[in-house]
Amino acid sequence: MIIKNLTVRFGAFTAVDDVTLEIPAGAIVGLVGESGSGKSTLARAVTGLVPYTGEITGGDPRRIQMVFQDPYASLDPRMTVGASVAEGLRVPRAARQAEVERLLSLVSLPASMAGRYPRELSGGQRQRVAVARALGARPELLVADEITSALDVSVQGSVLNLVRSLREELGLSMLFISHNLAVVRYVSDVVAVMHRGRLVEMGATEEVVGSPRNGYTRSLLEAVPRLRRA
Amino acid sequence: MRHLLRTPAGLAGTTLVGLMVILAIAGPPIWGAEAERIDPAVILQGASAAHPLGTDNLGRDILARVLVAGRLSLVLALLATLIGAIGGIVLGALPSVLPRRAARLVTGTVNALVAFPGLLLAMFTAVVAGLGARGAVLGIGVAIAPGFARLTQTLAASVSGADYVSAARMLGVPRRRIMARHVLPNIAEPLILNLTQALGGALLGLAGMSFLGLGVQPPSFDWGRLLFDGFGRIYSTPAVALGPAVAVALAGIGFNLLGDVLARAASRTAVPAGKAVPRAVSAPGALGEPDPEAVLEVRDLTVTFPGGVTPVRGLSLTVAPGEIVGLVGESGSGKSLTASAIGGLVPYPGEVSAARLRLCGTDLGELPEQERRKLLGTSLAMVFQDPMASLNPALRVGGQLAEVATVHQGASRAEARARAVDRLRHVRIPEPDRRARQHPHELSGGMRQRAVIAMGLMGTPRLIIADEPTTALDVTVQRQILRLLREVTGESGAATLFISHDIAVVGELCHRVVVMYAGRVVEELPVEKLASGAAHPYTRALVASLPDMDTDRSLPLASISGHQPSPAELGPGCAFAARCELATGRCAERPPLIPYGKAHQVACWEAS
Numbered sequence: 034m035i036i037k038n039l040t041v042r043f044g045a046f047t048a049v050d051d052v053t054l055e056i057p058a059g060a061i062v063g064l065v066g067e068s069g070s071g072k073s074t075l076a077r078a079v080t081g082l083v084p085y086t087g088e089i090t091g092g093d094p095r096r097i098q099m100v101f102q103d104p105y106a107s108l109d110p111r112m113t114v115g116a117s118v119a120e121g122l123r124v125p126r127a128a129r130q131a132e133v134e135r136l137l138s139l140v141s142l143p144a145s146m147a148g149r150y151p152r153e154l155s156g157g158q159r160q161r162v163a164v165a166r167a168l169g170a171r172p173e174l175l176v177a178d179e180i181t182s183a184l185d186v187s188v189q190g191s192v193l194n195l196v197r198s199l200r201e202e203l204g205l206s207m208l209f210i211s212h213n214l215a216v217v218r219y220v221s222d223v224v225a226v227m228h229r230g231r232l233v234e235m236g237a238t239e240e241v242v243g244s245p246r247n248g249y250t251r252s253l254l255e256a257v258p259r260l261r262r263a
Numbered sequence: 264m265r266h267l268l269r270t271p272a273g274l275a276g277t278t279l280v281g282l283m284v285i286l287a288i289a290g291p292p293i294w295g296a297e298a299e300r301i302d303p304a305v306i307l308q309g310a311s312a313a314h315p316l317g318t319d320n321l322g323r324d325i326l327a328r329v330l331v332a333g334r335l336s337l338v339l340a341l342l343a344t345l346i347g348a349i350g351g352i353v354l355g356a357l358p359s360v361l362p363r364r365a366a367r368l369v370t371g372t373v374n375a376l377v378a379f380p381g382l383l384l385a386m387f388t389a390v391v392a393g394l395g396a397r398g399a400v401l402g403i404g405v406a407i408a409p410g411f412a413r414l415t416q417t418l419a420a421s422v423s424g425a426d427y428v429s430a431a432r433m434l435g436v437p438r439r440r441i442m443a444r445h446v447l448p449n450i451a452e453p454l455i456l457n458l459t460q461a462l463g464g465a466l467l468g469l470a471g472m473s474f475l476g477l478g479v480q481p482p483s484f485d486w487g488r489l490l491f492d493g494f495g496r497i498y499s500t501p502a503v504a505l506g507p508a509v510a511v512a513l514a515g516i517g518f519n520l521l522g523d524v525l526a527r528a529a530s531r532t533a534v535p536a537g538k539a540v541p542r543a544v545s546a547p548g549a550l551g552e553p554d555p556e557a558v559l560e561v562r563d564l565t566v567t568f569p570g571g572v573t574p575v576r577g578l579s580l581t582v583a584p585g586e587i588v589g590l591v592g593e594s595g596s597g598k599s600l601t602a603s604a605i606g607g608l609v610p611y612p613g614e615v616s617a618a619r620l621r622l623c624g625t626d627l628g629e630l631p632e633q634e635r636r637k638l639l640g641t642s643l644a645m646v647f648q649d650p651m652a653s654l655n656p657a658l659r660v661g662g663q664l665a666e667v668a669t670v671h672q673g674a675s676r677a678e679a680r681a682r683a684v685d686r687l688r689h690v691r692i693p694e695p696d697r698r699a700r701q702h703p704h705e706l707s708g709g710m711r712q713r714a715v716i717a718m719g720l721m722g723t724p725r726l727i728i729a730d731e732p733t734t735a736l737d738v739t740v741q742r743q744i745l746r747l748l749r750e751v752t753g754e755s756g757a758a759t760l761f762i763s764h765d766i767a768v769v770g771e772l773c774h775r776v777v778v779m780y781a782g783r784v785v786e787e788l789p790v791e792k793l794a795s796g797a798a799h800p801y802t803r804a805l806v807a808s809l810p811d812m813d814t815d816r817s818l819p820l821a822s823i824s825g826h827q828p829s830p831a832e833l834g835p836g837c838a839f840a841a842r843c844e845l846a847t848g849r850c851a852e853r854p855p856l857i858p859y860g861k862a863h864q865v866a867c868w869e870a871s
Contacts, residue, residue: 082432107430110449117427120431120434157826163430167433170435185594186764186765186808186809187827188823189809190821190823191824197819215810218810218816255742258741258768259771260766
């Protein structure tokens with residue numbers, strides 16, 4: 034899937050400025066940037082939630098799904114997990130329950146979870162449900178917008194592992210957005226850096242992290258807190 | 264339901280509405296015949312023993328008629344409210360499902376109707392629809408509808424922005440279905456509350472219409488009609504008019520009180536003001552002598568909330584001058600409440616107790632209220648996650664900083680202002696003179712956090728408590744703020760308690776790390792040991808589950824199954840045992856925090 038010359042304007046303000054980005058099939062593209070860099074706006078444009086100019090080619094734009102940052106706000110509190118997951122399904126009613134169970138098992142949740150309400154789940158479990166709901170629409174591209182930043186460190190690891198296993202098992206393409214460079218580095222094949230609405234650097238993860246060419250990328254890399262810094 | 268009866272207003276509202284319902288059901292069968300009995304002998308009488316509210320022009324007993332009229336009055340009010348509510352909700356929901364242009368037309372119509380006086384709208388409709396009960400009900404219904412439409416529209420708009428609605432849109436769920444499945448169920452509660460209040464309004468409105476002669480026509484009668492009939496005699500036999508008037512008033516008050524109480528219960532705003540004051544518990548024998556060097560010394564700090572919920576349990580902590588101690592833990596571990604307890608900011612009804620809580624060599628629990636405030640005000644600086652929480656958005660930055668100097672140090676305005684500008688310069692805010700004249704919203708997030716730190720530096724702080732001060736900031740700004748904190752601690756010799764969920768940040772900034780889990784300290788260790796020398800399985804799992812720039816990308820990340828127990832779920836044993844790979848039978852007993860090598864303590868039976 035290729036995002037070509039995508040621009041988003043809010044009045045006189047240009048939030049995303051002429052971004053061209055290729056997401057190879059079966060790859061995870063990590064998008065990093067600071068608040069206000071336009072990365073979340075780009076995500077909302079790609080998923081059709083905000084109007085944009087430019088085009089998205091090489092895929093069905095209706096088969097793009099998104100997982101949101103806050104798992105406490107992205108599930109309807111009055112719907113059971115099963116009903117939420119079933120929402121995007123295009124299967125006959127009879128096959129619905131089996132499909133919900135299959136999706137829950139994909140994100141390593143027990144089938145019994147289907148009857149529960151979001152308030153009974155932990156943040157990590159809710160985020161898994163949100164991923165299962167998105168997978169139900171059989172997406173060609175999954176956009177993950179800061180999906181671990183509202184989670185505690187101890188559960189962040191399991192969600193990142195899930196992201197990687199989905200790519201390996203389903204061959205899912207993903208646009209993985211985060212302000213945390215260490216997290217992006219861990220899950221992504223390709224890293225793209227956004228700054229003030231523009232894409233300033235893009236390349237294979239090891240290259241961008243190992244030998245950044247752009248000055249802004251370098252300052253971002255230097256700022257990452259490191260536990261093992263000498 | 265219980266809280267409904269707890270307040271006088273709730274009790275009164277519930278009782279009144281209950282009585283009205285009973286009256287509507289039981290009134291006509293009991294007093295129906297009496298109300299219709301014509302007695303030419305007692306025409307137009309005032310109050311008497313036989314007729315407490317007098318009689319009308321056909322000699323019918325007015326008390327009986329008031330009691331019987333309750334049913335019609337309430338049923339009509341209910342009908343009018345339902346018409347108004349259904350009409351209003353449909354009108355308010357339409358803009359969310361219609362195409363853009365039609366939606367705008369509906370919104371405009373609602374706006375115009377809201378601006379139109381309700382009673383005028385009701386009378387206009389009633390006259391057009393024809394005199395009588397039907398016209399009056401329609402009229403009041405139409406008058407109620409715009410309010411409901413506006414409320415529905417506003418509530419729907421707020422829910423429509425929710426992520427789960429966006430998710431449903433992306434999944435291709437049709438708009439009508441989104442409205443029915445996601446929006447309406449989530450706004451039902453406030454709408455139902457509004458219904459109760461609208462019922463009271465409709466009752467009064469209908470009585471008003473009948474009183475004006477636009478409502479119920481004889482031989483039917485409701486309270487308004489009775490009031491209309493009796494009004495002409497109010498000077499000669501006042502009871503005749505006052506009876507129905509009191510009935511209308513009581514019913515109106517009842518429904519409004521009930522609606523009010525329901526609304527308040529739903530919004531759960533009952534958080535009274537007041538701060539919990541640390542209370543010294545009887546000191547256990549082995550407390551030892553206070554550490555004369557320490558800026559902050561806390562022993563056995565416990566924070567309790569009613570119902571036996573204890574988010575902080577027996578926490579002990581010492582911070583020396585010039586030292587930065589990191590307090591790490593997941594959300595819910597009690598780390599922020601610990602900071603609040605030290606600063607005397609635990610909200611009511613929380614209760615703080617400590618065997619010892621010494622700041623700068625003075626025991627806070629023993630100080631009188633005024634002196635404690637003064638000590639905290641001059642020697643403690645607090646920096647929170649959201650700088651806007653510490654800055655008043657309506658005041659200029661410089662003025663807010665200067666206030667610290669005028670209040671606590673008795674400086675003159677000019678001195679205070681000069682010091683404020685100097686402090687802003689000290690935290691490396693460019694053009695401090697100009698920035699001091701600006702409002703907080705004109706500053707960036709990092710700049711605001713600097714201003715809050717500068718505010719803490721207006722005095723000579725001995726202790727700086729920073730609670731997640733960089734969590735809302737970008738990494739590059741975070742780096743600058745961390746450097747600033749390090750410099751400020753170094754040059755002022757203050758002690759800093761740095762609270763964070765981010766173990767990497769703590770590892771970079773702090774000298775010593777205290778790890779909290781489920782309200783207790785599970786490990787305390789020098790920062791050099793954090794990466795590879797931690798002894799507690801929880802600390803080790805935290806370090807392992809954090810991806811950093813050197814993590815091996817070919818391996819899955821470590822993660823901890825399960826979740827941290829909430830304070831209410833805690834048992835007597837080790838709180839981490841359920842998630843721990845090393846757990847044995849011994850962990851049913853809680854392990855004490857014991858020394859483990861130099862400057863290192865751990866609370867684990869299996870630590871090796």
